[in-house]
């Protein structure tokens with residue numbers, strides 16, 4: 001196994017068959033080695049600094065019915081909300097005072113969040129906080145809409161493809177949603193000029209090693225600036241309620257694979273990882289992640305944005321818990337970077 005880890009670090013890619021061996025034959029010892037190698041690469045490129053992004057969950061309304069998602073349209077148990085522009089600006093104000101210089105506006109594909117409305121909100125944040133990065137994570141939109149948001153001041157866009165394989169995509173999403181469309185959106189985002197993020201759920205129902213290899217090769221081709229890797233976690237009110245979570249080990253393995261393939265990428269240690277296991281955030285960082293996204297949403301709304309069971313939103317997962325986060329990072333030898341943390345290509 002060590003030979004593939006060394007080769008991946010040196011050549012930043014493997015043949016499909018070699019990826020297959022790494023994904024199927026990685027025991028605890030090999031996982032420790034690849035996590036260490038990925039950590040070294042991350043330390044070399046970013047030092048011991050972890051970028052923070054202030055996450056604002058602007059709406060839990062969604063027109064879609066993804067089988068894995070707790071806020072899917074078909075879940076009648078969700079108390080729906082949509083933040084007003086004033087409330088969003090208020091979150092930014094609080095975040096700015098705490099030191100955040102990136103705001104991530106995340107939400108379902110909410111029909112009431114029209115392109116006009118999003119454009120207006122982005123422009124207002126841009127006016128008030130010219131030194132901050134604005135990241136959007138609002139799902140599939142037209143190319144024109146992406147361009148409008150970009151010109152209004154958005155810099156980055158997160159849109160996980162979830163799975164590259166069309167059949168697997170149709171196992172995770174109802175008819176009417178198309179993996180092809182998702183991939184086209186990613187292409188449009190790249191061409192518009194966004195720092196673009198994509199990624200997958202690890203261990204989603206029906207996922208095979210062959211799917212993961214396709215995902216790795218797709219990400220290699222797309223070359224996104226941000227890569228989001230988190231475990232699948234079931235939500236009680238979805239068709240996938242009875243499926244098991246993705247594993248910590250496989251999530252950490254994939255995280256390290258992407259760090260070795262792509263030393264400059266911005267890779268978060270996700271809330272899903274922190275939900276899966278109490279020290280998940282730290283484990284993600286020690287496997288090569290370099291970003292965390294504490295929650296800046298109003299406290300009364302946080303529990304309503306439940307994509308999966310037991311989602312962490314307090315303590316170090318919250319913006320007001322930044323001291324706890326600082327302490328947790330300090331305990332593993334890292335510090336928060338309060339810079340914007342834009343993507344930069346680094347050669348070595």
Ligand code: SF4
Nearest residue numbers: 062064066069072108
């Ligand atoms: S995953 Fe996104 S698009 Fe799908 S139902 Fe949930 S919020 Fe909507």
